[in-house]
Amino acid sequence: MNPAQRLTHLFAVALTLGTLMLIAAGGLVTSTESGLSVPDWPLSYGQFFPPMVGGVRFEHSHRMIAGAIGVLTLVLAALVHRSEQRRWIRALSLAACVLVLVQAVLGGLTVIHLLPLAISVTHACVAQSFLCVIASIALTTSNEWRVSSPTPVTGASALGRLELITLFFVFAQLVAGALLRHRPNSRPDAHIILGALIVLHALLVWIKTVRVPHWTKLRVHGAMLVTLVLGQVALGIASLVLTRSASRIEGLPSTAEVLTTTAHQTLGAAILMTMVLLYLRSRRFYREAPAA
């Protein structure tokens, strides 16, 4: 790895963390119900920096962080084009630029059109997809990725299928969660059923990586996935209890509710990212052994 490649990798890792922070900031906007506290876009009350009071603190901070992430995504694309010969990583960095632009427009539209469900849910899904793209760039520009090549093992295809099914459930859960967030009085049945399916599949992935000796490189990753998923279940139960309790004053969310629902949403994004990275790593390290 040359210095330019190392810089690109570290930059992508930092941007991944920054994007997680942006998702948390967006979660705070939804949880505090301050999404419309700034009624105009792209300016805020006709200004670049309005007084940071009340709900404006959350909405405008989200916009500022989003703006910074947008600029940093362009920088990452420039770094990738300078240091990378692999065309698909270059394409990935351009896809990230497109996604961040689309996301900014969706953010503006959701404000201007007063939080229409379809746009708000799409805004949430694109945010987490963007996170996965940036995290994938961070992974594929790492030294681990560069020096690895797939080892033939029996059962690699089966593991890949299980991971893809789990990934599908996690993404479906993201949509179900976003729908529930933006329609707080709707029934959480689909969200709960998907949660149970994800717990089951995450455990299956982890058990496979623990029980089969040649998948040592994935064990920590699998354990991390299970830990995050179990933590997410706890946060999900707490979020449901808090959002449906009668403890609101004048209909306003409590601090505990704001923090719990925001953490639940952010951890959901982290699980999706973990699952994408796990799938990519398992594909990179292992391939199905030819039949004897």
Next chain:
Amino acid sequence: MICSWNRATLTALLLTLFATQAQAASVSGSASFQGQAPAAEPIKMEADPSCKALHADGIAADDVIVNANGTLKNVFVYVKEGLSGKYEAPKTPVTLDQKGCMYTPKVLGVMAGQPIEIINSDSTLHNVHALPKNSPQFNLGMPLQGMKIKKTLAKPEVMVKVKCDVHPWMASYIGVLDHPFYAVTGEDGSFEIKDLPAGTYVIEAWHEKYGTQTQSITIDDSGKSDVAFQFGV
């Protein structure tokens, strides 16, 4: 000749007066509160220091205000059924002020199409976010003190919530009707709906927390009718 003209004029005047009195009925009454008045929760205004500074001694939530005489403030009372004919919306605007980071009044009535003048009397910024279901929603920024905006709500709807997303404790409710027969209870919990044509009506009383109640009334020849609503836990 002069005498007969005077007699005719006098008769016409008396008939007009009688007819007017027979039609100019009114419904009055009060909204009483039954049970223990709920403790008013203090509003935390730390999110905006300029709001907090306006209420040095603190301020309580205004969703339930039980008056000293045991009646309920901010109950919107209106004729729900029984009217016929069309009524033109006044051109005079109704004022909704943002003062002390609270809405004044908390509950108000307008006719569909009547202008609502929204004022920002505060030195801080507000957004006015109206959430009607029958008319288009709007969300407007009011960053400057003294700023005024005129808006209308096109279709009848009881009630339309108006809120400020900057200061989430701020909420106001507007009863939008296609007639002028409504009132809001004040400091003594009483209301009066004037100039109602004679007839049988369904009167509804709405409260933000305690929901709605209806009563059927018939306005008799005396032209007056009393209605008592009772809210509570």
